[in-house]
Amino acid sequence: MIDAEKRNPPRRALENLLARSRTQNGMYLATSLIARVLNAAGMFIALQRFAPSTFGEMSYLMATAVSTVAFCSLGIELSVNARLTRKLKDGEALTPTILAACILAAVGIALACIAIGVAFAPQLTVTGSVRLAVAVLCIYSSFMILTSLLTAMSFALSRSLNVGISYIITSGLFAAFAIFADSRTSGIGLMFLSVVTQIISVPYMAIALGRLAKSWQLRSAYTLIQSSLQATGAEVKTLFLYGAKQILVVSSVTFSQWLIQRKIVYGDGGASENAIYSIGNQIFNMMTFIPLILTPIIITRLAAAGDDIALRRRISLSSLKLFAAIAAAACVAVFIGLRVGIPFLPPRYAAAEITGLIASFAAAFQILKSPFSLFFLAELKASREIASATAGSLFMIAATAWYAQLSPNQGTTIRLLGCALQGLLLAGMFLFETRRRSDQNAL
Numbered sequence: 001m002i003d004a005e006k007r008n009p010p011r012r013a014l015e016n017l018l019a020r021s022r023t024q025n026g027m028y029l030a031t032s033l034i035a036r037v038l039n040a041a042g043m044f045i046a047l048q049r050f051a052p053s054t055f056g057e058m059s060y061l062m063a064t065a066v067s068t069v070a071f072c073s074l075g076i077e078l079s080v081n082a083r084l085t086r087k088l089k090d091g092e093a094l095t096p097t098i099l100a101a102c103i104l105a106a107v108g109i110a111l112a113c114i115a116i117g118v119a120f121a122p123q124l125t126v127t128g129s130v131r132l133a134v135a136v137l138c139i140y141s142s143f144m145i146l147t148s149l150l151t152a153m154s155f156a157l158s159r160s161l162n163v164g165i166s167y168i169i170t171s172g173l174f175a176a177f178a179i180f181a182d183s184r185t186s187g188i189g190l191m192f193l194s195v196v197t198q199i200i201s202v203p204y205m206a207i208a209l210g211r212l213a214k215s216w217q218l219r220s221a222y223t224l225i226q227s228s229l230q231a232t233g234a235e236v237k238t239l240f241l242y243g244a245k246q247i248l249v250v251s252s253v254t255f256s257q258w259l260i261q262r263k264i265v266y267g268d269g270g271a272s273e274n275a276i277y278s279i280g281n282q283i284f285n286m287m288t289f290i291p292l293i294l295t296p297i298i299i300t301r302l303a304a305a306g307d308d309i310a311l312r313r314r315i316s317l318s319s320l321k322l323f324a325a326i327a328a329a330a331c332v333a334v335f336i337g338l339r340v341g342i343p344f345l346p347p348r349y350a351a352a353e354i355t356g357l358i359a360s361f362a363a364a365f366q367i368l369k370s371p372f373s374l375f376f377l378a379e380l381k382a383s384r385e386i387a388s389a390t391a392g393s394l395f396m397i398a399a400t401a402w403y404a405q406l407s408p409n410q411g412t413t414i415r416l417l418g419c420a421l422q423g424l425l426l427a428g429m430f431l432f433e434t435r436r437r438s439d440q441n442a443l
Contacts, residue, residue, distance in 0.1 A: 029294075031164025035171040036289050042175030043282050044341065046190070047275075049183045052348050056274035057127060057187025059281065060265050062194075064120050065137050067258040069144045071251035072112035074104045077148040078377055079242040082299060083235075084156030098153065100235035105149045112141040126265050127188055136191045143198035150205040160297070162208040169204060170197040187271070252393035256418065257281075259400050260411040267405030272348065277408035279352040280359030284415070287330040287363035291323060291370040299374050312375060313434045319371040327364040334360040355408045362416035369423035372430040384429045392422030 047055055080101045087094055116137045124133040147166070154162050177193040185193075261281075264274045298319055305311045338356045342349060369388075376384045396418035400406065406414075 028160035028164040031161065032167050032289075035164065035167030036286065038168065038171035038175050040282075040286055042171060042178045044345075045175065045178040047279070047345050047349065049178060049181075050185065050190070052272040052275035052346065053270065054185065054187050054190065056265065056271035056276075056278060058190040059187075059278035060126065060261050060271065060274055061124075061133060061137060061187060061191050063254075063258045063261045063281075064116070064124070065141050065144065067251065067254040068112050068115050068120065068137070068141050069108075069148070070254040071247055072108045072115060072141070073145045073148050074108050074240060075242065075247055075250070076101055076104050076108070076145075076239065077152045078299065079239045080149065080152035081156050082242075082377070083239060084153065085299075085304060088156065096235040097239070100239050101149055101152070103236055104239055105145055108145045109142045112145065113138045116141065123262060126271060127186075129188060132188050133191075136188055136195060139195050140191060140198065143195065143202050146202050147198065147205070150202065150209065153209055154205065155297070157209070159208060162205050166201040166205050169201040170194075173197040173200065250389075252397075253389055256393045256396035256400065257415070259397060260406060260414060263400055263403060263406040264408065264411055267407075269407075273408060276349060276352045276355055277411050279349065280355040280408065280412045283334055283356045284359045284363045284366075287327075287334065287360060288366050290326055290330075291367050294319075294322075295370070295374060298371070299377060302374060309434065316371040316375040316430070319374070320368070323367050323370050327367040330367070331360045331364055351408070355412050358409060358412040358416055362412065362419045365416070365419040365423040369419075369426050372423075372426045375430060375434075376426075384426065384433065388422045388426040388429065391425055392418040395421055 046058075080097065083097050084094060087097060117134055120137070121130055121134050124130045124137075127133040151163050154160055174194060174197055177190075177196075181189070181193060261274055261277065264277050265271055267273060298315065301315055302312055305315060334356060338353045342353050345352075373385055396414050399414045399417070400411070403410065
């Protein structure tokens, strides 16, 4: 664990930490983009080599894991990042926050295993082996929660490059598995291969952070933990209360996506039909990956701005220009990529061209809302994000429930409308909030 001999970290160590941040973030962006290219290549190869039902089954299992983690991770990635960033800025002790984050991660892992074994198990009959599906999802979800914890700590402590390298490890290994694995591998088998990538990348991130601790003047672990127990209890409460809000935001959205896939998987087309929807889902994920890369960087800047509302507004609006350019360029790239790539896939995927285009428009709205979302999240006040995300996800859940089963295009259109509603609501609240508070400060 990282903490100083005294209450404040050594000044020179803190200055060095901040000085490395910009370089680390630049290298992180480069490695993350490489990782995304590897991931896209791996998915394309998997679509070519494995049966549509295999890919559709894996996508459904992945959606189940993501939905579980969104609820059970207790929102630690954003809350820990923001909390550690502010503590570094104010020169406060870091150990209580890190200990509290580890406690919440352990609780989240236990909750994830219970949720998968009890709530999701009856929804996994499509795999043909519910026990194996539960096992792989429990392991995968546990490592996803650990990844969230280590990612938050890495960004706050200016070690974002470690996260980028971790992405390369997972994406590169998955691409290798897609090339060399038996083409008869089931969807559960592909998930087990994904677990292997997590088993390798998570210890790498943990070891990299452990090496950072050597550069700080530390007391013995026993003394350090003993002196931090009382403060840790308070930190658990702080992180949990903020994380509980994130649960409402993230889990409602991911649950709506899982529900769409469930309606497709258990429809007439089965897992093969879900493979077509999954192409659109992969496009959505690829387009929104760059904002996810930028999220920890921007939220760190917003947290460092403190209570300066004018500066925070400028950071958000300047970020909006960048995100708008990303959204436009990504939509054009998707259109070209679909026209070029679809002919190389099995004929079954010809219908995925329209699905992919609809998904790109949905992702564009998701990208454009990012600056407004981060503005509110950096304040550790997520009520606006909760309101907009809840409205969008409730619309998607209600629209999905209206149908007995869904086609890929219907499911993707529901997602598009939900993302548009969420983005418009959040942008409106951002403009109202910042103007109101600026007027109050001027008085």
